[in-house]
Amino acid sequence: xxxxxxxxxxxxxxxxxxxxxxxxxxxxxxxxxxxxxxxxxxxxxxxxxxxxxxxxxxxxxxxxxxxxxxxxxxxxxxxxxxxxxxxxxxxxxxxxxxxxxxxxxxxxxxxxxxxxxxxxxxxxxxxxxxxxxxxxxxxxxxxxxxxxxxxxxxxxxxxxxxxxxxxxxxxxxxxxxxxxxxxxxxxxxxxxxxxxxxxxxxxxxxxxxxxxxxxxxxxxxxxxxxxxxxxxxxxxxxxxxxxxxxxxxxxxxxxxxxxxxxxxxxxxxxxxxxxxxxxxxxxxxxxxxxxxxxxxxxxxxxxxxxxxxxxxxxxxxxxxxxxxxxxxxxxxxxxxxxxxxxxxxxxxxxxxxxxxxxxxxxxxxxxxxxxxxxxxxxxxxxxxxxxxxxxxxxxxxxxxxxxxxxxxxxxxxxxxxxxxxxxxxxxxxxxxxxxxxxxxxxxxxxxxxxxxxxxxxxxxxxxxxxxxxxxxxxxxxx
Numbered sequence: 390x391x392x393x394x395x396x397x398x399x400x401x402x403x404x405x406x407x408x409x410x411x412x413x414x415x416x417x418x419x420x421x422x423x424x425x426x427x428x429x430x431x432x433x434x435x436x437x438x439x440x441x442x443x444x445x446x447x448x449x450x451x452x453x454x455x456x457x458x459x460x461x462x463x464x465x466x467x468x469x470x471x472x473x474x475x476x477x478x479x480x481x482x483x484x485x486x487x488x489x490x491x492x493x494x495x496x497x498x499x500x501x502x503x504x505x506x507x508x509x510x511x512x513x514x515x516x517x518x519x520x521x522x523x524x525x526x527x528x529x530x531x532x533x534x535x536x537x538x539x540x541x542x543x544x545x546x547x548x549x550x551x552x553x554x555x556x557x558x559x560x561x562x563x564x565x566x567x568x569x570x571x572x573x574x575x576x577x578x579x580x581x582x583x584x585x586x587x588x589x590x591x592x593x594x595x596x597x598x599x600x601x602x603x604x605x606x607x608x609x610x611x612x613x614x615x616x617x618x619x620x621x622x623x624x625x626x627x628x629x630x631x632x633x634x635x636x637x638x639x640x641x642x643x644x645x646x647x648x649x650x651x652x653x654x655x656x657x658x659x660x661x662x663x664x665x666x667x668x669x670x671x672x673x674x675x676x677x678x679x680x681x682x683x684x685x686x687x688x689x690x691x692x693x694x695x696x697x698x699x700x701x702x703x704x705x706x707x708x709x710x711x712x713x714x715x716x717x718x719x720x721x722x723x724x725x726x727x728x729x730x731x732x733x734x735x736x737x738x739x740x741x742x743x744x745x746x747x748x749x750x751x752x753x754x755x756x757x758x759x760x761x762x763x764x765x766x767x768x769x770x771x772x773x774x775x776x777x778x779x780x781x782x783x784x785x786x787x788x789x790x791x792x793x794x795x796x797x798x799x800x801x802x803x804x805x806x807x808x809x810x811x812x813x814x815x816x817x818x819x820x821x822x823x824x825x826x827x828x829x830x831x832x833x834x835x836x837x838x839x840x841x842x843x844x845x846x847x848x849x850x851x852x853x854x855x856x857x858x859x860x861x862x863x864x865x866x867x
Contacts, residue, residue: 426470433466433570440464470571473564479507480535482560482577484518490584490735493674496548497583499528499557503542505535515563520547521555524583549585550674552682552739557581586735587679587686590832594695595840622646657762658697659786660685661752663704666743668769670796677799677828678743681767684792684832686738688765693731697763701734705744706751708737753778756785764789768812770796776812780819790839791816791823792832799828822846 429437440463447456481504491497501518505511514532528545535541549555558580564573622638625645638646662685669678685701692699701708756764764786771779771793783789793816795809805825816823822843824835 426467428470428474428571428573429466430565430569430572432568433469436462436466436570465568466570469566469568473512473566473571473573476509478505478509478511478564480504480511480514480562480575481506482562482579484557484560484579484581486557486581486583489582490586490732493552493585493588494548494550496546498544498546500542500544501530501560502540503532503535503562505537505539508537510537510539511535511564512567513565514541515565516543517561517563518545518557519559519561520557523549523551523553524555547583552585552587552679554740555583555585557583584736584739586739587683589683589687589690592687592691592833592836595837596844622648656697658688658692658699659702659756659762659764660688660692660699661702661704661764661766661782662738662741663749663766663768664741664744665704665746665749665769667747668771668796669743669794670800677769677794677796677826680826681769681792681794682738682741684767686735687832689734689738690731692763699730699734701737702752702755703741703744704746704749704752706755708741709733748775749778753782753785756782762787766791768793770806770808771812772808773811773815776815779812780815780821783816783820788843789821790843791821792826792835793823794826798825802828 440459440461443455443459443462445459447453447459483502483504485500485502487498487500489497499518501516503514503516511534513534516530516532518528520527524547530543532541532543547555547557559576559578561574561576564575565571622635622642623646625634625647629647633647635646635648662681664678669676669681671677673679689699689701764782766779766782766789768779768791779791793809793813795805797803797806798809809825813823813825822839824839824842826835
């Protein structure tokens with residue numbers, strides 16, 4: 390995150406605005422007294438109490454010298470509080486995250502900067518930043534006095550094993566008088582967000598599924614006189630470049646025809662994540678649901694790097710408004726869009742949570758017939774009805790791979806339940822490459838296993854493309 394303007398993020402100490410604009414002088418004076426008295430430290434309150442006690446004793450015993458001592462003890466903290474409150478300190482602060490998006494289990498560094506924008510030196514400053522408990526202990530710093538125009542920079546590290554979005558702030562300053570009698574606290578209003586995304590694993594570039602029929606024509610189409618554009622004529626529109634006129638089609642149709650600008654399409658993949666709360670058991674970073682989220686993130690990043698246009702679906706449909714990508718149908722388009730989609734999808738997966746649904750009907754409806762290309766799904770427990778519905782999803786995609794996480798195995802470490810075994814059988818009979826995911830297994834190993842099983846089912850060697858036999862690198866994958 391870029392540094393904020395320190396003056397814009399600054400907090401003025403003891404200005405009339407803080408005391409309340411539009412208030413009468415009497416009200417402001419009363420408010421100042423209350424704030425000053427509320428800032429007395431334990432030492433300051435002890436001095437006031439001792440002074441009052443000494444005054445009472447002096448009155449009872451008739452000792453004038455003791456009365457002077459009592460007045461000194463009682464007045465000193467009040468004078469310190471008044472001077473501290475009335476001093477025109479202006480301190481500005483800013484915060485910078487490096488990086489602002491970090492994978493679960495990795496560290497980010499938070500840089501804090503304090504600037505004295507007043508003409509007076511400050512006293513001792515105690516700096517404290519509010520962070521959620523999951524990110525670690527609350528950081529505290531003690532800063533020496535800041536000279537006029539001076540600057541101090543400090544930093545601390547945060548780390549979380551749980552994905553999510555975590556607010557940092559507000560930044561809080563405590564200013565003490567030289568005698569430690571009074572302490573005033575001010576908070577800046579600015580907050581920052583640290584996004585902790587799921588862990589991802591690097592996947593091997595292995596072939597898994599059949600040829601790219603329905604996968605968006607990974608190969609470039611034949612090019613002719615149109616150069617980089619396909620020779621697909623369309624009627625002339627006002628403003629079209631006359632150099633794109635296709636004279637042979639013009640003579641055939643009897644009207645002016647131009648070459649259509651159509652870019653080669655990219656191979657497509659849909660990643661389906663089952664988020665139903667009833668499908669998973671256990672919580673925490675090692676739970677089955679977290680493994681599924683991490684697996685979906687790994688697959689999305691891997692296929693984007695391979696040049697695929699990808700989109701994300703959950704059991705409730707698309708988790709993003711208007712689709713999970715930036716192009717039509719929810720798929721990412723150009724390389725720039727792919728980079729934007731990667732960040733957007735990771736932000737979505739950082740906060741995805743269990744849904745209250747009991748079925749995957751919405752995901753089934755979101756899949757279109759045959760044009761979806763590759764389908765990779767991560768499921769929790771599937772009953773007989775849901776397994777049958779998932780099996781029919783195979784008809785709406787060119788090729789499909791499913792990873793099933795059995796709740797009983799993940800929570801107790803026992804054998805796979807009969808329900809999950811039945812779901813595996815139903816999906817394989819429907820043409821899915823379906824694999825059970827035991828606890829502690831890495832996705833790269835399952836990725837290679839799926840490639841081997843698909844190659845054996847195809848009865849021949851797999852080609853060089855990801856999930857494909859004889860398929861070429863998709864356009865944009867180089």
